[in-house]
Amino acid sequence: MAPVSRTPVSWGAVRLRPLRISDEQVVRAAHQAMSDDGFSFALGLTQGVAWSQYVSRLEDQRQGLNLPNGIVAATYLLATARDQVVGRTSIRHTLNDSLRRRGGHIGYGVLAQYRRCGYGTAILRHSLTIARALGIERALITCDDDNLGSRRIIESCGGVLESVESNTDGAIIRRYWID
Structure with missing residues (x-):
């Protein structure tokens, strides 16, 4: 993995793109690293699923095809900067x-080594652009x-706090709307 620069990035330096077959190793490593923090990087990815099947499932989900019960159409994209995967986003249609x-229209994550550099803000800004193109x-x-980093990112992108609520599992969730 390339050394991490703590120099803030411009949101134009970050690109969002669909998963590729060649992404398997880096995505599985990111998934494992983030799951240690209780975050699912690769939504729905399990040990036994073939990578090509997983990528195909995400494409079906983007198109709203063959959706399991409780799952909505969504666009899952990797966030890259200088050809390095720095995070991901899932934009629920x-x-x-x-x-x-809990979850909302957009769920994003930044790999630990890339946090506090502006990647989260760039990922959310790009995700909002895509959401608008989808009609959201x-x-x-x-x-x-208690996620101060995400609170700051959401607020810097125009998030207006609607409520703070206890979830069924006891977690306290902040709900923001962005026009």
Whole structure:
């Protein structure tokens, strides 16, 4: 892995793109690293699933095809900077009851070694642009109350706090809307 620069990045330096077959090793490593922190980097990826099947499933989900119960159409993209994977985003095209409580329209994550450099803000800004292109005029974004980094990112991108609520598992969730 390349050394990490703590120099703040411009949001133009970050690109969002679909997964490729060649991304397997880096995505599985990111998934493992983030799962140690309780965060799912590669949504729905399990040990036994073939990579090509996983990539195909994400494409189906983007198109709204063959969706399992409780899953909505969503666009899953990797965030890269200088050809390095720095994070990911998932842009849900619609909300179900569960996503209205926790998750919202956009869920993003930044790998630990790239945090506090502006990648999260760039990922969210790009995600909002894509959400608008999908017809989402007003995006719901949620984060854990104790996640100060995400709170700052969401607020810097125009997030207006709607509520702070306890979830069924006892977690306190902040719910923001961005127009």
